[in-house]
Each structure stands twice: as C-alpha cells, then as structure tokens.
Amino acid sequence: MLRLYPGKLPDLELMFDCEDKPVVPLDKFHGPNAKPPPLFRYCSDQWSLDIVFPDWSFWGWAETNIKPWENTLKDIKEGNKKTNWKDRVPYAYWKGNPYVSPTRQNLLQCNVTLENDWNTLLYIQDWVQESNQGYKKSSLGDQCTHRY
Incomplete structure (x- = not known):
C-alpha cells in the first residue's frame, strides 16, 4: 500500500x-x-x-469439522453443480448460531411464519448436536440448494 x-x-x-x-x-x-x-x-x-x-479462522477449524479453504471451496463447487439455479429454493438461506449476539437473534425474526414470508429460511446450528451426529448437516457444499 x-x-x-x-x-x-x-x-x-x-x-x-x-x-x-x-x-x-x-x-x-x-x-x-x-x-x-x-x-x-x-x-x-x-x-x-x-x-x-x-473471522477467516473458520477456514480450517477441526473442532467444528470445517476443512481447509481449498477443500471447502472444492466441496462448494461440487455442491453448486447438484442443483440448477432455476430449481433452487428462491429464498435467502442462513444457518448459524444465533446465541452469540443479539443481532443474530433478531435475524431469526425474519424467518418464515404463518403470518409473514420474507423469502428467508433461517436455521439454528447447534454445534454440540452436530458433533454428536457426526457433522452430517453442516457441510457447506450441501447448502447450495437456495438461490441466495
């Protein structure tokens, strides 16, 4: 610089x-x-x-089964090929732990309800449960099913 x-x-x-x-x-x-x-x-x-x-430290965090960036990028590219864009859910997708900040907790208010549909699907990531179940639902490559 x-x-x-x-x-x-x-x-x-x-x-x-x-x-x-x-x-x-x-x-x-x-x-x-x-x-x-x-x-x-x-x-x-x-x-x-x-x-x-x-927080780029997550790219290669063994405790949460997050692979190094090169491997994660490969998984995302492969996952991206599984569903055509036009066939993806036309909603914004977020998955994470909302209990680390009030802002994330507020974000959950944007989730789909019977009264409101903000075109968002928000999921709570419970890392303890995910660990106990062998990290089957936290692969970033498997999350390429939504448009946004």
Whole structure:
C-alpha cells in the first residue's frame, strides 16, 4: 500500500480482538472529546462501537469439522453443480448460531411464519448436536440448494 500510495496513507494504529462479544460500550464514549478506540472484532451490536471484520479462522477449524479453504471451496463447487439455479429454493438461506449476539437473534425474526414470508429460511446450528451426529448437516457444499 505504501508503494502504491506514497505519502497518502496516514499513520494508523489498529487493534484486532479475536473474540465474539463486543467490548467498546457506546455509553462510555460520548461528548466532543470522547473518541472510542478503533477496535476490530468479530461481532458488534447497537450498544457497542466495535468495528466488525470477518473471522477467516473458520477456514480450517477441526473442532467444528470445517476443512481447509481449498477443500471447502472444492466441496462448494461440487455442491453448486447438484442443483440448477432455476430449481433452487428462491429464498435467502442462513444457518448459524444465533446465541452469540443479539443481532443474530433478531435475524431469526425474519424467518418464515404463518403470518409473514420474507423469502428467508433461517436455521439454528447447534454445534454440540452436530458433533454428536457426526457433522452430517453442516457441510457447506450441501447448502447450495437456495438461490441466495
């Protein structure tokens, strides 16, 4: 970056915290001189100033049977071939653990109900149960059945 943009990048100090829960509370940093630390973290919420960034450590996480990225990408490409686009469920798909943040819990309110159909199908991933059942329902390659 420095070679591409000589003299144009300011000195900058960043902090990355590799935990799930936000730690920079909004109510502690208010007023004209209250500047929050630029803390990058995996999660944030409406009460926090943590800056969300992707958690790429999951690409190769043995405890949850997630393979290295090269293998996962191959599985996704193969899974993508199993169902033609026009035959896929025309809904947005999400599967994960909603209990790690209020934002994820709020997301579940967008799931299909008898009263509302927001064109989303949201599934709770219980990693303990998945582990006990041999990780049969968590392959990313098997999740290429929805359009979005």
